[in-house]
Amino acid sequence: MKIAVLVKQVPDPNAIRYDRRLGDLAPGTPQATNEYDLYAVEAALRLKEQLGAGEVVVASVGPGRETLNRCLAMGADRAVAIEGPSLPGDSLVTASVLAAWLRREAPDLIWAGQETSDAGTGNVGPQVAALLDIPLVSNVVGWEYSDGVLTLEREIEDGHQFQQVRPPALLCALSALDEPRLPTLRGIMEARRKPSERISPADLGVSDDELAPVVSWEGLFVEEESATGVVLQDVDPDQAVEQLIAFLQERRLI
């Protein structure tokens, strides 16, 4: 089985700092692999291992060399970086470029993270499914594959819903799936010899129309209304706790 995994390199969500003057993230924010994507890679690797054969191909739109290398070191067989002057556009542009690549690859199954930690639209997975006209199963927290049928456990408002589908399908991963493996030293060495391709939207025959964003972003800002409550910062822990106790007593909560 050929399994494609869509991954993205994002600003490290634990290192996000806002620069009020720039109206943007502080320069030099470290990059990381989007967390849900790592769970998607792990799921793809486990399915390949279960079947004892197959190929796991990872692809990323926009800058993502470190992320793709990490996926190769985890055990993916091949990586594709899609880069071009019109990228990144909006989610539909990303989905269009990925769909063009996926049409060329014709994988049996596609995994993606549920959403990214940066823009967090959650659009790309469903839009790729729409453009390829294949079934979409999102919010996946568990899976089984047997007799050509995927059984997927989804976390939704009402509980855990189990869906079945025959590949091809696009699956969106949450972090309740199996913990992503850490790259081993051997994996890192082997990754260097694995095929890694860099292509442009033009190579894939993506049209200018498809590369034109339909949604534009206009900078970042923080909620102007600051906290209305008491905020203790840089206060000695013992003092802070005493003030909290007094607050709770005043409100008759203790």
Place this chain on the structure above:
Amino acid sequence: MSQARVLVVVETVAGEARPAALELFGAGRPLADRLGGDLVALVAGSGVQAVAGLAGTLGADRILVADDPALAEPVVARVARAVETALAAADPELVLLPATTLGRDLAPLLAGRFRAAHLVNCTRIQLEDQAVVATRPVYQDKLLTTVRAPRGRRIFITARSGAFPVPEPQPGRQVSIEPLAVSFTEADQAVTVTRLVEKPKGQTNLESAPVVVVGGRGVGSAENFRLVEELAAAIDGAVGCTRAVSDLGWRPHYEQIGQTGKNVRPKLYLGVGVSGAVQHTVGMRGSDTIVVINRDPNAPLVKMADFAIIGDLFDIVPRLTKRLREVRGKA
């Protein structure tokens, strides 16, 4: 009946509207008025006639009812077919959906099919002559951005839960209620639902507890939750957690509070290492008093808090537990 301008997709479960879907009337009615056209509601589900009546009282001018056993369960391809059928019937400029797990699947799926814009999880929606401009949270709710989609083609918008108030019901409005027959393709039925394991009720009395102590990812490990448990015991509170925590297996799922977990409205909510992603805050925003202990002064939950201590929870929580035991005579 004038031209349809805005379609709201009323998601249902077990014959009832999802609360987030009713908030769409609060967002959609002013938009339809600005555009000078009808607000059309699609009610999709199985056994949903009562919801259709409710939609009329909340401000819809015209209600399309897709009542079909195939729509009894949330399966995105089937509900998407119902929405596409409604789009063909009403031809709206704006399509509003709730930012539920289903809505967040439906909107991008349809936006992909129509090559249209999807403005995601919006907290504000403004109409300009040439564009729809919306505010939405990004970077896991730590920051906001403004997104813009040009008018003149259809725009899909998901509305964030809690951002728009449900209008006061007005009984006796004259509305048209029409059945909407949906023909499903074979592809729409490629995914089948085999079962639903409902949210475990759990042993905790989380939903009725007057005091709830919640640990988030900042707690760091399953072992560290001992600190949260001890704090909860010292203040006679129930322990809850965020989705990140239950997904990581640090705590059982029945302790999860939020969109895919439980809703709580305690007298006192005490969050430890909880940043306050909307997934979580929709399940606790009704709490009377919110106290937060967090390292990050920019965490969204700090903004919601009545009292926040910015600091290392490993410094604060043991001290707080000890003082609570002393004050409450449990030392």
